[in-house]
Amino acid sequence: MSLNKERRIGRLAVMMLLDDDKERTLEIVKELGWTTCTGKVGSMEASKVVAAIETAARKNEIVKTGVYREGHALYHAIIEALHGVTRGQVQLGSVLRTVGLSFAIVRGEPYDSSEEGEWIAVSLYGTIGAPMKGAEHETIGLGINHI
Amino acid sequence: MSLNKERRIGRLAVMMLLDDDKERTLEIVKELGWTTCTGKVGSMEASKVVAAIETAARKNEIVKTGVYREGHALYHAIIEALHGVTRGQVQLGSVLRTVGLSFAIVRGEPYDSSEEGEWIAVSLYGTIGAPMKGAEHETIGLGINHI
């Protein structure tokens, strides 16, 4: 059941956001036959970050609309990614901070064995800080789930 | 006080671990005149992950041994990075899971204004899972602090 080195879904999801040459990462994902999308969201409300990612995932047909199973897998991946971004309490405006984030969603088969099936990765990268221009530092998060 | 695009310390710390061409990232960091090091640690004990990073930071003179101020900045950056890795409870073996991680530490001045001084970034990337070969998925974490 080992993770295939060429198919490290989490690494690819993060590289979709960090690579200078984003097209290169996108190509790798497409060659693997996987689905992916990226987007941006800035908010003081964590719920808006969740909503932006869920909407993008449905619109880009990465998860099937109306199938809870898929929405459930995605939701927990998003919340896990938000733990990396918030590092303690999954809260933004309620503790007077805001985020400006890029996100990527990747769905594919990262394991050698076909029995391991599909997984989903949600990556977040951007800044977190006070609601005041420039008063912020970088932040990252990654959530991975079977789907 | 804005974050300089060429000096995104968090992005660089993560690229030290994810880039195919790690030398390229290392060069960028060195050209900026910053200090950095990388290492690996696998453990079921979070304390060993903390210790490995602290030891590497001291040995590579990224933080000054015997100056608590610097150790304090580093410690909180490590713990914040571990939040991304553990996504909920900063626990490994006590909830029957283990990690195999690469880490990078980068120290430099990411902001335009010199008044913002030095910051430290700790990045973690690897796998987390059951203590059983292959029963694991990827995980990432980033902690950033002023130093």
Added chain:
Amino acid sequence: MSLNKERRIGRLAVMMLLDDDKERTLEIVKELGWTTCTGKVGSMEASKVVAAIETAARKNEIVKTGVYREGHALYHAIIEALHGVTRGQVQLGSVLRTVGLSFAIVRGEPYDSSEEGEWIAVSLYGTIGAPMKGAEHETIGLGINHI
């Protein structure tokens, strides 16, 4: 100070919600001379869940209005029950999820020794999920406190 098998207050509080024959559980509670009530609450705000349970407890005279000691015991039992429902962060709408819950409150003496006095149990059972019909799974929580 052992817990009396026939007076497991937590089990009874949960059975008030899950038993097909709820009357049977209610009868057992009443035969013990204990007080109890049940109710329902659906919300995206955790504060509304807390308020609904506190109001029911006062209206049904399970806790004495105006006595903080009793309100304090109840409050902590509610928050503990919400931990089981939310499993990580005691947040609903702020992480884009909603609950539809039944709750029961039971007050009585679960221990053999009369010195152990009265305790309160708050149980919650229902669904948690996205604010979209059917996109939800079950959830349970139980909080117990001395009163």
Added chain:
Amino acid sequence: MSLNKERRIGRLAVMMLLDDDKERTLEIVKELGWTTCTGKVGSMEASKVVAAIETAARKNEIVKTGVYREGHALYHAIIEALHGVTRGQVQLGSVLRTVGLSFAIVRGEPYDSSEEGEWIAVSLYGTIGAPMKGAEHETIGLGINHI
């Protein structure tokens, strides 16, 4: 995608532990064609609770040994159930408390639509308290995941 009232997998998992007539619940689960098992574990180490449930799930063929996807689904269900039991920090002996728990695992299809596939529920019920006979109260937890 609605949850079928006769197939509330979480309720059934809890009733496997609480019902006076456990055979009745077991029969319902079996008539649905689902798989289930129960067990007991007492420990001051959360890792031992996790291990006991994982071992029972594999031995009773509720999850497939060697398929990480299934182990991953089960693991997160267990940790979610432990949140209900521990209500705050998923820690036992490290904060000087111990548990005596019964557990049930149920795997089946709780939703009307076949597209929703299989889900797994892990329920925990028992006592938590000081490592001193009788110094304990009841506790419950439920974790549910798609599998």
Added chain:
Amino acid sequence: MSLNKERRIGRLAVMMLLDDDKERTLEIVKELGWTTCTGKVGSMEASKVVAAIETAARKNEIVKTGVYREGHALYHAIIEALHGVTRGQVQLGSVLRTVGLSFAIVRGEPYDSSEEGEWIAVSLYGTIGAPMKGAEHETIGLGINHI
């Protein structure tokens, strides 16, 4: 049910540790007819901090040995105090840090109304930091519960 200004139990518990003239605070507590004790504990294990406080409370007859109700009230007060000390995860050695703490326990009636009965306050004050002499800063915690 208002808190009596002269009987602020939490403030008194903290002053037992911080006041230059500790005898003065002790006198106030005794004049109120309340019970109290203080002690010290240094450890990398949170469980040892809990044990030291529980033992002192029993030995000084602040809580009644063998009455779970009292042990339960004390336990939750201790854990709440530890939240202030640890600020995030109630963990010490497992995240490579250690504490050197003084503690005070005060039991008395802080409210005007006699109906509010007795409450217990646990205060902690000392240092937290790396297991290296001097690499530490101060920390405080206070837990209050009805008893």
Added chain:
Amino acid sequence: MSLNKERRIGRLAVMMLLDDDKERTLEIVKELGWTTCTGKVGSMEASKVVAAIETAARKNEIVKTGVYREGHALYHAIIEALHGVTRGQVQLGSVLRTVGLSFAIVRGEPYDSSEEGEWIAVSLYGTIGAPMKGAEHETIGLGINHI
């Protein structure tokens, strides 16, 4: 790098709030050549507590306006102090509770070695409870950071 007994910044920050003779503590702080201020804030929103402290710190020139480094040090000290106040989830109104707090901010050099530089302490003391007069108990918090 040891903490100087006469310059225990955390103790002084708390004594600014608890001491009967607040002038005495203020004098000690001023004699050390340190900066400090106090204030009050009551709210059901944690963000308002954060904002009140940040505003006071800037207005009293304890931190430099427009320097993120200083705002960052202060922010984390505030959040750490709030952990002591909230003991679990850094939430107020969202879990139906409110606070009435005094706060103090102290900035100075608590260590013997000048290399350790300046640190900031944020202390909070007051009451937490239901949004109902008198239904509250005391609470305390202290956050310390290098600045």
